[in-house]
Amino acid sequence: MPKIAVVRRDLPPTLSAVVRLGAALAGIGIAILSISVILGVDAWTVTERVVGTFLRPDMIRYLIVFLPVGLGLAVAYHARLWNLGAEGQIVMGAVAAAYVALFTPLGEIRVVGPLAALLAASLAGALWALLPGILRAYLNVNEAITTLMMNYVAYSLCNYLVYGPWRGRRVYGYPETDLIPDASKLQWVHGYSFSPWSLVIAIAFVPVIYLFLYKTRIGTALRGYGSSPAAVELSGISGTRLIILAFFVSGALAGLVGGNEILMYHRKLVPGEKIGAGMGFVSIMVAWLADLNPALMPLSAYYVSALHYLRMVMQVGELTEPVARFFIGLVFMLLLVSIFVSKYKVVIRK
Secondary structure, eight states: OOEEEEEEOOOOHHHHHHHHHHHHHHHHHHHHHHHHHHSOOOHHHHHHHHHHHHHOGGGHHHHHHHHHHHHHHHHHHHTTOOOOOHHHHHHHHHHHHHHHHHHSGGGGSTTHHHHHHHHHHHHHHHHHHHHHHHHHHHHOOOHHHHHHHHHHHHHHHHHHHHHTTTOOTTSTTOSSOOOOOGGGOOOOOTTSSOOHHHHHHHHHHHHHHHHHHHHSHHHHHHHHHHHOHHHHHHTTOOHHHHHHHHHHHHHHHHHHHHHHIIIIIISSOOOHHHHHTTHHHHHHHHHHHTTTOGGGHHHHHHHHHHHHHHHHHTTSTTOOHHHHHHHHHHHHHHHHHHHHHHHEEEEEEO
16 A cells, blocks of 8 residues: 655755745735636736835835844754744833833934944843743743743733833823934834834844854854754753853844834834734744745845735725735745745655
């Protein structure tokens, strides 16, 4: 009787990237045809909306979020450490940045204020990630569960502040702080809601993380730890320290994004759900679509950012929210299939 087995496929990195890129483009085409046939939506209308979205600079506002968070998650995932807490780390970074901007003298100093706020945000995100990292390193507690649960703790802490002691005096009762000082704001590109400095910072981390993972002894050990912890320990590098480092770096980049959200986009602290807005979870797709390769992460972040923005753009005009959700869901499902095909193959054995 024939047996069906799923076997790992070892494609060259370049071919794997081509397969994923082809699947990403094909997925959009299949999604357009599907909603045209199944839902009776005009295919040309959807195509225009899709192409226009991929060419609009507005989606850079999301790329600035997804790229650094995806890079940070890649560091943890290379070591097979499942950080699902980027949402909470983003929120805690936002809280720290808001504190520096609103309640310290540094917030009134140009250049110094934003730098101090972003540094505090990175540190807060790193420390928030360290707790599950320590539990995993010393007590072998499942990090997927602890990081996921800490998202909701971060939401609650942030909400306590904006509903309570940090609620602004000029916000007419809304759960938010007053606006941060102008000196701490990251100025937008004219006509858009993103800062060129935020984009530069996000892109600058690509070579930094790449060099760290592939050109340093510690980075190589991190990647090796995911497949053989014992071999890494025998090489003289502490697995415990690698776990702590992976969570620290991952949390720091997520926290940095949270600080940027306050200084660039919201310009005040708002409830945690509005800051995270599911973007920490979407960043997981960015990391895996790039196969955890920092060099491919900008392209992956661009693609996912455009789709994320497209979900909102498609709801304007004759297209409805269910159509938008169906389209994006179908594209992401096809992406998951492409990731599976690039890594595994089905073999029938007699």
